[in-house]
Amino acid sequence: MKTYDSIQHVRGESKFVDDLFNPEGLLYGYVYYSSIAHGKIVSINLKKALKYAGVRGVFTAEDIPGENQIGGIVPDEVLLAGSKVDFIGQPIALVVADTKLAAKSASKLIDCKIEEYPAVFDPRIACEKGELIIPPRIFSLGDVNNAWSQCEYIVEGKTETGGQEHLYIETQGAVAIPVEGGGIKIYSSTQNPTAVQKVSARILNVPMHKIEVDVPRLGGGFGGKEDQATAWAALAALAASKLQRPVKIILPRQEDMRLTGKRNPYSSDFKIGLNKEGMILAYEVTFYQNAGAAADLSPAILDRTLFHCTNSYYIPNVKATAYSCRTNLLPNTAFRGFGGPQGMFVIESAINRAAEVMGISAHEIQRKNLLKEGDEFPYGQRTEHCRAIRCFEEAEQRYDFKMRKNYVEQFNQENKLVKKGITVMPVCFGISFTTTFMNQASALVHVYTDGSVRISTAAVEMGQGVNAKISVIASKVFSIDISRIKIDSTNTTRIANTSPTAASKGADLNGYAAMKACELILERLKKTACNELKFDDPKKVEIREEHIFYDGNRTPLTWNKLIQAAYLRRVSLSAHAHHATTDIYFDKEKAKGKPFAYHVYGTAIIEATVDCLRGTYKIDSVKVVHDFGSSLHSVVDRGQAEGAIVQGIGWMTIEEVMFDGKGKLMTDALSTYKVPDIQSAPKDMEVHFLEDAANPFGPFNSKAIGEPPLMYGIGAFFAIRNAMKAFRPERQFDFVAPITNERVLLTLYPAERFSGMKPDLAIDDVKTPAALVY
Amino acid sequence: MSEETKSNKFSRRKFVKGIGSSIAGGYILSPAIAKAAKKISKEAKDFSEGKVPLSLKVNESVINVMIEPRTTLAELLRDELKLTGTKVVCNHGECGGCTVLLNNKAVYSCHLLALDAAGKDVTTIEGLSSNGKLHKIQQAFVDEDGLQCGFCTPGQVMAAAALLYKYSKPDKQQIMKEMSGNLCRCAAYPNIIKSVLSAVEKSNG
Ligand code: FES
Ligand code: FES
Numbered sequence: 001m002k003t004y005d006s007i008q009h010v011r012g013e014s015k016f017v018d019d020l021f022n023p024e025g026l027l028y029g030y031v032y033y034s035s036i037a038h039g040k041i042v043s044i045n046l047k048k049a050l051k052y053a054g055v056r057g058v059f060t061a062e063d064i065p066g067e068n069q070i071g072g073i074v075p076d077e078v079l080l081a082g083s084k085v086d087f088i089g090q091p092i093a094l095v096v097a098d099t100k101l102a103a104k105s106a107s108k109l110i111d112c113k114i115e116e117y118p119a120v121f122d123p124r125i126a127c128e129k130g131e132l133i134i135p136p137r138i139f140s141l142g143d144v145n146n147a148w149s150q151c152e153y154i155v156e157g158k159t160e161t162g163g164q165e166h167l168y169i170e171t172q173g174a175v176a177i178p179v180e181g182g183g184i185k186i187y188s189s190t191q192n193p194t195a196v197q198k199v200s201a202r203i204l205n206v207p208m209h210k211i212e213v214d215v216p217r218l219g220g221g222f223g224g225k226e227d228q229a230t231a232w233a234a235l236a237a238l239a240a241s242k243l244q245r246p247v248k249i250i251l252p253r254q255e256d257m258r259l260t261g262k263r264n265p266y267s268s269d270f271k272i273g274l275n276k277e278g279m280i281l282a283y284e285v286t287f288y289q290n291a292g293a294a295a296d297l298s299p300a301i302l303d304r305t306l307f308h309c310t311n312s313y314y315i316p317n318v319k320a321t322a323y324s325c326r327t328n329l330l331p332n333t334a335f336r337g338f339g340g341p342q343g344m345f346v347i348e349s350a351i352n353r354a355a356e357v358m359g360i361s362a363h364e365i366q367r368k369n370l371l372k373e374g375d376e377f378p379y380g381q382r383t384e385h386c387r388a389i390r391c392f393e394e395a396e397q398r399y400d401f402k403m404r405k406n407y408v409e410q411f412n413q414e415n416k417l418v419k420k421g422i423t424v425m426p427v428c429f430g431i432s433f434t435t436t437f438m439n440q441a442s443a444l445v446h447v448y449t450d451g452s453v454r455i456s457t458a459a460v461e462m463g464q465g466v467n468a469k470i471s472v473i474a475s476k477v478f479s480i481d482i483s484r485i486k487i488d489s490t491n492t493t494r495i496a497n498t499s500p501t502a503a504s505k506g507a508d509l510n511g512y513a514a515m516k517a518c519e520l521i522l523e524r525l526k527k528t529a530c531n532e533l534k535f536d537d538p539k540k541v542e543i544r545e546e547h548i549f550y551d552g553n554r555t556p557l558t559w560n561k562l563i564q565a566a567y568l569r570r571v572s573l574s575a576h577a578h579h580a581t582t583d584i585y586f587d588k589e590k591a592k593g594k595p596f597a598y599h600v601y602g603t604a605i606i607e608a609t610v611d612c613l614r615g616t617y618k619i620d621s622v623k624v625v626h627d628f629g630s631s632l633h634s635v636v637d638r639g640q641a642e643g644a645i646v647q648g649i650g651w652m653t654i655e656e657v658m659f660d661g662k663g664k665l666m667t668d669a670l671s672t673y674k675v676p677d678i679q680s681a682p683k684d685m686e687v688h689f690l691e692d693a694a695n696p697f698g699p700f701n702s703k704a705i706g707e708p709p710l711m712y713g714i715g716a717f718f719a720i721r722n723a724m725k726a727f728r729p730e731r732q733f734d735f736v737a738p739i740t741n742e743r744v745l746l747t748l749y750p751a752e753r754f755s756g757m758k759p760d761l762a763i764d765d766v767k768t769p770a771a772l773v774y
Numbered sequence: 775m776s777e778e779t780k781s782n783k784f785s786r787r788k789f790v791k792g793i794g795s796s797i798a799g800g801y802i803l804s805p806a807i808a809k810a811a812k813k814i815s816k817e818a819k820d821f822s823e824g825k826v827p828l829s830l831k832v833n834e835s836v837i838n839v840m841i842e843p844r845t846t847l848a849e850l851l852r853d854e855l856k857l858t859g860t861k862v863v864c865n866h867g868e869c870g871g872c873t874v875l876l877n878n879k880a881v882y883s884c885h886l887l888a889l890d891a892a893g894k895d896v897t898t899i900e901g902l903s904s905n906g907k908l909h910k911i912q913q914a915f916v917d918e919d920g921l922q923c924g925f926c927t928p929g930q931v932m933a934a935a936a937l938l939y940k941y942s943k944p945d946k947q948q949i950m951k952e953m954s955g956n957l958c959r960c961a962a963y964p965n966i967i968k969s970v971l972s973a974v975e976k977s978n979g
Contacts, residue, residue: 002916009924010912010931012859012899019858169863169871169925169959219861219925220959253864463923463960635919639962643922646961670868670957679954681963 003635004467004487005217016219017173017189018250026175027056029239029249030103031232032093032110033259034085037328037663038119041083041092041112048109049095054102057243058110059094059235066205070234072195072227074133074295077331079203079234085114086293087328088664089259091231096239096247119663123267123288123325133295133324139306139591141378142317147282151273155354159270159346159735163290163657164263164335164650165673168462170219172260173250174233176200176240183210184237190229191221191460192500197492199230200237211237215490218462222647223334225462226500227297228260257668262657263335264301265290266342272350278358278365283315285346287322289339294331298324301332301339303434307379307595308340311347311711312388312428313366314375328663334502336647337710340429344711348425349735352718356732362718363401363424367392371428380592381430387601387627391690392426395603395625398688404607412726417613420620421722425715426603429708430596431504432584438499439581439597441509445474445517447573451560453478455517456488457510458498464706465636469507470514472632473699477518479543480559504704507632508597509579511699516577524573528566529557598697600704602626602690604645604712608719612727615745619649619716621684629695629703641687641709648713650676652737653720724748830891832857833901847891848872848883851898859899859928863957870956873929873936874898880936880952899928902935911935911973920969922960930956934970943978946971 008014046058061068061082071077081092092112097103120126148154174188174196184204188196193213201208213233218225232249239247251259266289273282287305291298302324309320348362355362371388395401401424408420433439443457455474459466467487475482488494490501499509526538529548533555535541540551548557557565566573586593604624610617622645631637654674658666667673687709694701717737724733724744733747825840832855839854848865851857851874860883863871867885874883875897902909908916911934921927930953937944937952944952949970958966 003919003921005924006916006919006921007908009921009927010899010908010915011903012857012928014924015858016861016925167959169869169923169957170861171863218923220923222959253866463921463925465922639919639922639960639965642964643961646963647959669866670864671866675957675959676961676963677954677957678963678966679950681961685964 003465004461004471015216016170017175017187017216020175020187020216023177023246026246026248027096027098027239027243028100028103029236029247030095030100030107031091031235031249031251031255031259032095032107034081034088034090034092034114036085036114036116037088039085039114039116041081041085042115043113044092045111046093048111049106052097052102052106052109054098055095055106056098056245057096057239058106059096059239059242060092063242064203064238066203069202070199070230071295073297073299077294077296079231087330089330090293091235091259094235094239096243119328121327121329121659121663123290123323123327126325126327127288127323131326133291133326134299137302137306137322137591139309139320139378140318141376144282144284144317144319147317148273150275151281152276153354153358154271154273155350155357156269156271157349157353157735159268159349161266161342161345161737163265163332164655165257165657165667166222166224166260166262166335167673167675168218168220168222168224171251171253171256172225172229172232173248174229174236175246175248176233176236177246178240178244181210182206183212184240185212185214186233186237187214187216188229188233189218189225190215190233191218191225191462191502192227192229193460193490193492194498195227195230195500196233200234203234203238204241211492213492215460217489218460221460221462222336223338223502224260226334226502228333253670254668257673258665259330261292261296261330261333263651264298264332264339264342266305268346270346270350272354274354274358274365278360278368280313280315280365280369282317283310283347283350284319285309285321287320287343287346289322289324290327290329290332291324292327292329292331296331296333298332300435301334303339305339305343307430307434308343309347310378311344312371312426312601313347313369314371315369318378320378329659336644337707338503340707341648341651341711341714344427345714345737348714348718352721366424366426370426379586379595381594381596383599385598385695387690387693388426388428391601391603391625391627392424394690395424395605395623398625399605399623401605404605408607418609418611419723419726420607420609421719421724421726422605422607423715423718423722424603424605425712425718427601427708427711429600429711431508431598431600431704432581432596433499433503433505434586434595436584436586436595439505439509439584440499440579441513442495442576442578443510443513443517444494444576445514445521445574447521447563449563449567451484451563453480453485454488455485455514456491456494457514458490458495458501459506459510460490460501461487462501464506464640465633466501466506466510468636469632470511473511473515474518476700477515477522478559480546504706504708506706507702508698508704509581513577513579515699516579517575520575520577521573524571525562525566528569528571529562531569532557532562532565598695598703600627600708602708602712604715606712606715606719608716608723610720610723610727610744612724612748615741615748617720617723617741617744619682619719622682622712623686624709624712625688625690626709627690627693627703628705629693629698630701631689632700632702634689637705638687640705642685644707644709645685645712646676646681648710649682649716650713652713652717653739654680656738656740720744826889828888828892830894830896832896833898841888843887843889845888846884847874847886847888847896850888851883857898857900861925861928863926870933871926871929873932873956875932875936878936878939880933899932902931909935910976911938911970914969914973914976918965918969918972920962920966922962926956926958930958930966934973937970938973938977944974
């Protein structure tokens with residue numbers, strides 16, 4: 001089974017937005033943005049820029065005919081800043097010119113005077129000042145206050161996780177083309193075509209039916225193009241509408257990094273209580289989410305943090321409080337895992353700290369507290385078909401955890417400066433948009449008279465293999481060869497009111513919708529077969545590998561003949577179907593309900609080696625048992641798992657987003673922001689598909705895959721940390737991620753050991769990555 | 775050497791000489807640095823805005839074009855020749871997305887002036903297969919699924935093709951080293967390694 005379009009991809013024939021034909025008269029846009037984190041715009045002088053050779057127009061907030069508003073969940077973000085700026089990188093003007101170079105050069109001539117205000121970058125400070133995006137959110141189960149008295153051990157601590165740059169290999173971009181009647185056709189690299197359509201219509205003050213959005217495919221999204229692809233498309237649409245010329249905006253890499261939000265950094269406090277046996281009785285946690293300057297998707301991300309604050313464990317008494325804090329940084333946004341990883345990091349930290357205090361291994365606490373069938377999550381849902389223990393135990397056995405642990409211990413006894421660490425990382429991740437209404441999708445299926453099939457859905461292909469999966473589904477329903485099926489670009493005129501391709505739900509929702517549309521056609525075909533063959537019971541008609549069977553017997557009809565017959569009999573060979581996940585709901589006020597269709601389970605065992613003289617490390621191996629359900633496409637699923645693991649490890653280890661004291665992004669190129677390359681990806685990665693794991697809630701019993709494995713990467717942090725502990729058992733280490741080489745070194749060798757090093761670099765004083773100010 | 779190549783060489787020399795003499799002038803007359811610098815930038819600008827002829831071979835075809843001297847090879851390929859298979863990802867020589875072959879060696883086309891390819895042979899992803907048949911490294915990427923979103927793929931494939939030119943029997947270490955200049959954010963690395971290994975095996979077996 002091959003991945004979709006792979007032959008095109010290896011020939012360089014696949015068209016991404018920037019590769020599409022260049023329409024006649026195409027102009028290029030360049031975004032001029034704020035270099036001040038917070039302030040009042042005193043004046044904007046465009047005269048010089050407008051005079052620059054080749055410039056066709058410069059647009060500011062004043063040129064917007066409709067509403068200058070791009071906020072999705074909360075209307076709190078303008079497309080172009082008019083009166084004030086709230087972060088460095090906020091768009092102020094769009095310069096449009098004959099060439100990319102002219103547009104960029106002219107933007108340097110814009111004279112924008114900004115009166116600087118004090119800025120806040122630390123979420124805890126923002127919270128103190130009452131700068132919250134939404135009111136605080138609280139999830140609770142049982143009664144923590146009563147539970148503390150029953151605890152033998154109560155352990156408290158603080159954690160920090162940093163941001164993460166999406167670094168989709170294709171940068172953000174869009175082309176807007178004016179069409180007749182005041183309409184605009186937009187080609188956009190977005191995970192969310194309807195958001196692009198809706199916002200562009202709002203900006204231009206036209207009905208949505210005048211805006212057509214087409215998404216050929218994405219060179220990676222990872223959440224970074226769910227909300228944050230919209231602005232560039234809307235800007236292109238604005239300019240195209242004003243100038244009545246096609247306009248292309250492709251963000252150069254550095255601008256992409258400077259202008260788009262990242263994974264939300266979090267600063268958190270935990271308090272965990274356990275009995276003598278290591279059962280967790282109570283857990284209290286407070287999350288300070290760094291939302292940046294606007295809501296974007298942060299409120300929904302905050303919810304997912306709360307949903308995943310207990311990871312794969314049953315804890316009877318939980319109180320989780322979360323603040324979405326407004327700071328003067330880029331509005332942060334969705335990133336694979338969507339707040340879940342940030343929540344899981346804290347509970348894993350709490351367990352590790354508790355284990356240190358109790359003098360046992362974290363693994364023991366993890367093992368004892370795994371979710372069982374029927375256990376209640378803090379949001380009221382109970383586990384169904386729970387596979388937490390199965391995955392955990394199978395990983396232990398399959399990868400011989402005991403033996404590996406002994407080996408690591410022995411290695412550490414024999415080696416002084418190089419130490420190894422091993423850790424287990426269970427994951428339980430809920431599948432569905434936690435905003436219930438978003439769990440819907442549609443599909444449009446055409447069967448052509450030659451028997452070939454073309455399918456449109458709301459799903460955007462971005463490397464996650466959704467097109468491959470939908471082809472599999474359609475070929476299964478019709479029982480035809482997969483080569484007959486083509487999946488179309490995602491287009492708002494074919495599929496309206498799309499939910500974003502996100503939350504790992506692309507294949508589930510759109511797969512079901514495609515399945516239903518195919519089934520509608522199949523029903524008609526069965527009737528046609530009866531008419532052709534003069535049989536009377538369509539229920540007895542079956543297609544097996546392109547041959548038509550009746551009551552188990554092969555008939556002379558084939559797929560091709562049947563399609564021809566249906567066409568001649570004037571039977572419709574097209575169908576549109578809609579799918580909505582049933583039986584899910586969530587009461588936001590009470591913070592209780594059944595928000596997820598199902599959960600994905602799995603366990604990873606991770607080993608790392610740390611050079612304790614240099615602070616460098618290697619992730620030696622990641623070995624996983626993962627619950628894929630009945631995989632629809634094992635190649636795609638394995639690739640997704642491996643890719644997510646590497647990305648998760650990157651987030652925990654080498655990927656560090658840094659801003660200077662003024663809120664300016666310092667890591668705005670690949671030279672300063674490191675992502676895993678072929679050498680730093682773990683040498684030994686094994687992903688075992690949990691057997692006998694059908695999922696009644698997924699198409700053909702499959703499970704979603706995009707996000708859950710990312711969280712195995714959290715184990716890399718603890719594996720490294722365990723190796724460090726072996727080197728300095730006497731020291732108490734922080735829970736600050738990413739645990740870069742520098743941080744490892746500075747942790748192992750506190751400042752006083754360095755004669756020439758300033759004490760303010762001591763790890764104990766390292767400023768929180770949530771504040772991201774160094 | 776063809777006529778075009780010669781004239782092109784001449785142009786490059788003139789460009790370099792023009793800048794060099796201005797810099798020298800600036801050094802000697804230090805009080806006049808500012809003025810000299812202005813002159814340099816004006817000269818450089820005048821020059822760079824004019825177009826110069828360039829001749830090179832791209833995917834076996836001889837190409838004669840007039841380009842601005844500052845044009846990168848990637849810009850020439852994508853913008854002028856419409857060979858959009860080559861991707862520009864960072865434009866800073868940091869990711870390998872724009873890798874093409876220059877006389878069968880891998881180069882970052884975003885980091886090379888088109889003029890530096892004068893008289894040379896450029897192979898892009900579009901030119902790798904012959905007569906519609908996939909090159910063995912392309913076939914290996916398909917067979918081993920060495921890709922996810924496909925955006926880094928042309929660069930990966932070209933880097934791997936160059937590797938096969940460089941070594942007849944590369945070992946895993948050499949493969950890792952040669953491929954390490956190509957980032958894949960989908961992290962399809964395990965299958966990328968498998969793809970290259972399988973192509974190596976096939977070419978030796
Ligand atoms: S685009 Fe040329 S190296 Fe990144
Ligand atoms: S396949 Fe997506 S970046 Fe490599």
